[in-house]
Amino acid sequence: MRKLFFYFLFSFFISCDYFKVQEKEDHASNIIAIVNTDKLFKKDLKDVLPKNISAKDSLTLMKSLVQDWAIKKLLLSAALNNNTSESLENIDKLVQDYKESLLINNYKEELIKQQLDTVVSEEEVEAFYLENNANFRLNEVLVKSKYVYFNQAKSVEKEIISLFKSDKIEAAEALERQQLSFKMFQLNDSVWLELDQILLKLPFSKENLLKKSKFIQKQDSLGLYLVAIKDILNRNDIAPLSYVMPTIKEMILHKRKIELIREIEKIIVKDATKKNNFKVY
Template sequence: MKILFRVSLLFLVSALFGSCNQDGANTDEFAIARVYDQYLYPSELANLIPDNLSPEDSLSLAKKYINDWVRRNLKVIKAEKNLYGEDLKIDAEVRRFRNDLLIYKYEEKLIDQKLDTNVTETEIADYYDKYSREFLLNDHIVVADVMKIPLDAYSAAYKLKRLMQSDKNSDRKLLFDMAEEVDANYSFANENDWQEWTRIEETTGAKIQGDPEQFFKYNKFIDTRDSLYRYYIAVHDFRLKGDISPLELVRKKIRAIVLNKKRYKLLLEMENDLYQTASKQGDFEIY
């Protein structure tokens, strides 16, 4: 059914443009458009028209393609006339682009077939230890619990503060329950849940007073407020701007770096093997 539809469409397009066979054209088809000595045939439209379109939409799409084809070829011919004498340069650029594209496609296929994409924790740790100075922090970072409490929750505020400062598991359960009761928002960090201090600062209004290292060292619990909310911040760990980033924050980046190095090594080995084999077989000569 689809084949019959395509055939009908092609005849319709041919009829629409009323074209007849031209000199130098494909003897098996009637041309549907011409620009100087360039011809467009119905078969060139066959794979461009989706099967799920109505006849009207299909014809509209075909007409658009034909019009675009005419405009494009007119521009190409105009360019060829105006760039006469530069053809060799353009041809060289086209050949260079084609060669680069062929090499790229081949290398991507080789990588898909042979690249070991597994990056072990040992490889990540070794790279981190060797190049740790490449991963300096651009901001202070902290591992911190943050709670946002409505300012009118007076009676609960003191209890929540005490519970946040406690290390007991039982108190942590009470903390969660009480926070829900007073509609407090909270986020509690695991050991490696680092976040930029500026994000906490923007959310809570808490400001570093004096020297950053001394501030974080002696302010493990920060209590601040605005016109609507009270904010509690329990700082468990910190790193300063300019310090080496914790491994947890750069693990994905290091994995990508290690993988890219493996990729480069594989391609270099392929290139060297190709060169050595061709040299032994006399496939090239350097005069």
């Protein structure tokens, strides 16, 4: 019985050694490349290689990835060996500073998401605009205009021109109902648009569109253009509230962010002082 026990014990240790050797062999067989003491394994490239590519393309891509990995490791090794200890310390400090900044900014952003009031009322926007409207000078020419471009069929041409010229609500509604037949249109002349953007769409000169006019027309081989200019604002004029409203909302939210961050910092310092975690000597 005792002999049998020693036999099993001996067999167990032999088996363990076998599996260790086998594991080392399997581990070694998975190595693709070695640079100094760094090893690149098959599993490192498994997720990088795209699926459903041919064996030839896979081999080409793998060679390129191995080459890139080796160059990176060799350059890193050369850089470590050729940098002074002072340079390495400075780099470590920069890395640490960058890591700390990322952590702090991420923490602040999470707090801002949780606590920032993102609702900006029209009253707030208007009040901000009235206080600061002298700072909202235009860098571009704005116009209030409407235009249409349609096939020049005689059966509808007169009707559309008549509706387009009219200031009546019924005429505007009738044009809206026909918009599917227009190649291009802008029928809301109560909004401010950049003149340069309109010029990209319409075959009119800048001089033509810089005059207030109820009706301008021009035809080409494919159809007829109708344009009306209701109002104009030139460069350096004070921008209208409707045009700068999105910008003002962003400015108000940015101001709130800054105030919230300052408040958070005050609370953190106050709390740390109260708990004796922050002392000034």
